[in-house]
Amino acid sequence: MLRSLRRLSDKPGFTLIELLIVIAIILILIAIALPNFLSAQLRAKVADVRGCQRTIRTANEAYHADFRYYAPDVDGNERVPGSFWTWKDMWRRLPYLNPCDSEICTYMMLTTPIAYMKEFCFEPFIGRTDRSAIPGNKKLAFFEYSTPRHQGNGPGSFSYETAKRYGLGYVMISMGPDLGPNYDWENGWLTLGTRTYIPSSPIYSPTNGVRSVGDIVTTNRGPEG
Secondary structure, eight states: OHHHHHHHHTSOOOOHHHHHHHHHHHHHHHHHHHHHHHHHHHHHHHHHHHHHHHHHHHHHHHHHHHHSSOOOOGGGTOBOTTSSOBHHHHHHTSTTSOOOOSTHHHHHTTTSSSOSSSSOOOOTTTTTSBOTTSTTOOSBOOOEEEOTTGGGOOTTSHHHHHHHHTTOOOEEEEOTTTTSOOOOTTTHHHHHHHTOOTTTSOBOOGGGOTTOSSBEEEETTEEOO
């Protein structure tokens, strides 16, 4: 018995220094690989945003071909054409729907009753999670959407006339990798029209790095930036 224990104790093993060296090498490899992995995730989400916004844009063009105007900004209190009613008022008359305090009713214009697109696109940088805990954000993670007629604006208003001048029918916004709102809602139609995105309203550009500050924006003209 003592002889067999002596044989086991004589077998070579790792010393403490060797184990520390192995752990250090593993940590170095993780430090090298992790940023590349995170960058790949961000690139995938950006591609998802681009694909989603392209799908919605295609659906919105089909909607425009049928009704001669783009899907309205429902939660932005846009009025029904030729009426004092807002689209939000119209949706609220349907008891099975939510009060339209997020963009869900806006995008439902593209799915109901005519299915210009089959399913909703969610904000990939947040997913389907509840955003209500984030100050200044709405409860469901859809792309922010607005038209020149939001808040009851119409011909003669600054937003309407500015957007008309530059051929802008709507704006659709993803928060981008920085997860912060950057779009200038006060002068947005002007900055989009003149393409003066920076510094007042930065648009995401991967040329400045995958974590570039700025929103990912699409209009009826296509991707902006």
